[in-house]
Structure formats: structure tokens, C-alpha cells
Amino acid sequence: MTAEGSSTEQAKVGLLSALAELKTAPSPGAKRAVLSATSQLEARDDAVSASADGRWALLFSTQGAPEVGQPAGTIPLVQPLIDATYATFFRIAPALAGAQQDGAAERFNEQRVSLAAGVIENRVRVPLPSGLPIGSALEIRVDGLVAPIDAGAGEEQLRVEFTECAFRLLPKGGGGGGGGGARGLVVPLPRPVGSLRTTFCDATLRVSRGGRGGVFVLKRLPDAGSKRA
Numbered sequence: 001m002t003a004e005g006s007s008t009e010q011a012k013v014g015l016l017s018a019l020a021e022l023k024t025a026p027s028p029g030a031k032r033a034v035l036s037a038t039s040q041l042e043a044r045d046d047a048v049s050a051s052a053d054g055r056w057a058l059l060f061s062t063q064g065a066p067e068v069g070q071p072a073g074t075i076p077l078v079q080p081l082i083d084a085t086y087a088t089f090f091r092i093a094p095a096l097a098g099a100q101q102d103g104a105a106e107r108f109n110e111q112r113v114s115l116a117a118g119v120i121e122n123r124v125r126v127p128l129p130s131g132l133p134i135g136s137a138l139e140i141r142v143d144g145l146v147a148p149i150d151a152g153a154g155e156e157q158l159r160v161e162f163t164e165c166a167f168r169l170l171p172k173g174g175g176g177g178g179g180g181g182a183r184g185l186v187v188p189l190p191r192p193v194g195s196l197r198t199t200f201c202d203a204t205l206r207v208s209r210g211g212r213g214g215v216f217v218l219k220r221l222p223d224a225g226s227k228r229a
Contacts, residue, residue: 038200
């Protein structure tokens with residue numbers, strides 16, 4: 001391994017260690033440490049050595065100030081709706097991310113990006129209290145269209161157009177897993193447009209920044225058709 005590659009791996013270990021500390025002892029200082037480690041990883045010369053294409057599990061997310069210059073096509077009239085949706089996801093994401101230490105929990109917060117098909121799918125599963133008879137979890141899915149756009153050096157930028165949001169209850173005792181099946185209640189969206197900059201990406205880890213100021217750290221998952229260890 002080259003010195004450059006070794007330094008990148010060390011920066012990744014630093015970020016993962018900061019995330020583990022945040023999970024163990026949440027505090028503003030621990031969150032700042034995660035963001036600092038994220039910035040150090042983004043600053044690497046070899047920051048983007050792979051595409052965001054694939055399946056990902058969310059490890060960390062936080063909301064920041066909107067970036068300057070929104071993509072063309074953003075709809076101001078629906079921005080409050082978009083902001084409220086993001087706020088809901090940011091509230092539940094940390095709890096879900098904390099549950100992703102074992103393989104069984106990876107499915108609770110997943111993103112799939114297919115540049116070939118031009119689609120992006122975000123799926124979040126919120127476990128329901130065991131005493132409720134209605135099901136084991138609520139699945140929330142937000143789908144959209146995605147396409148590469150020009151980006152700065154060392155970055156991959158995508159234009160994202162959200163098309164629909166769906167909700168469904170998963171039955172107790174399993175079932176209702178990843179793929180097709182019942183879609184539940186589908187709510188068409190007024191096609192709000194956003195952007196997603198990938199500022200670090202390799203074979204196992206990805207850092208992306210949204211046009212509304214969000215920071216996302218994700219780990220790569222095996223393709224749906226591949227065998228898991």
C-alpha cells in the first residue's frame with residue numbers, strides 16, 4: 001500500500017473511531033470531532049476513487065446551513081414541505097444509525113443509487129412498539145430520478161429530482177423485505193429538485209453533502225443479488 005493510500009485509510013479509521021465515540025457518548029464535542037474527521041477525509045487528494053453508484057447504509061447525518069446556489073428547477077413554494085421532510089428524517093436518522101452495528105439492522109436505513117437506471121431510492125424502517133398489533137415496523141421510502149452534473153475537481157455531483165414518497169407497515173414475524181412487493185400508501189411529490197455532492201467515496205465508505213447543507217456518512221452494502229458472509 002502506498003503512503004497516500006495508507007494515510008487515507010488512517011483518515012477513515014479516524015472518522016469511524018469518532019463515530020463510535022459519538023454513539024457511545026453523544027455530545028456536541030463528539031459531533032464536532034466527527035465533522036472534523038469528515039473534513040480531513042474529504043481533503044485527501046484521492047478522496048473520490050469510486051462512484052456513489054450502489055447500495056449504502058447510513059452511519060451518520062446532520063443538517064447544516066444551505067449551500068450557496070441551489071440547482072435550477074428548485075420550487076420555492078414547496079421548500080417548506082421539503083424542509084419539514086428533511087427535519088423528520090434528521091430526527092430519526094441518528095437512532096437508526098446507532099442500530100447499524102450488526103448486519104440485521106443494516107436494512108433500517110438504506111440508500112440505493114443506480115446511475116445506469118437514473119434512479120435513487122431512500123428507505124427508512126422505524127421499528128414499532130412490540131405491543132402494537134398493526135405490524136413490526138413502518139417503512140418510509142422516498143424515490144427520485146438522478147443524473148450526474150458538472151462538479152469540481154475530486155467530486156461527483158448528482159442532480160436529484162424527488163418523485164414520490166411511500167409508506168407501508170411491515171407484518172410481524174418478518175416478510176416484506178427489500179425488493180418489490182406491496183408498495184403501501186404512495187404519495188406523489190411535486191418533483192422538488194436537489195443536489196448531492198459526493199466528496200469522498202471508495203470501496204467501503206462514502207461522504208456526501210446535500211444542497212440543503214446536510215452531511216451524510218454511509219457504508220457500502222453488498223449488491224442485493226450477492227451472497228452475504
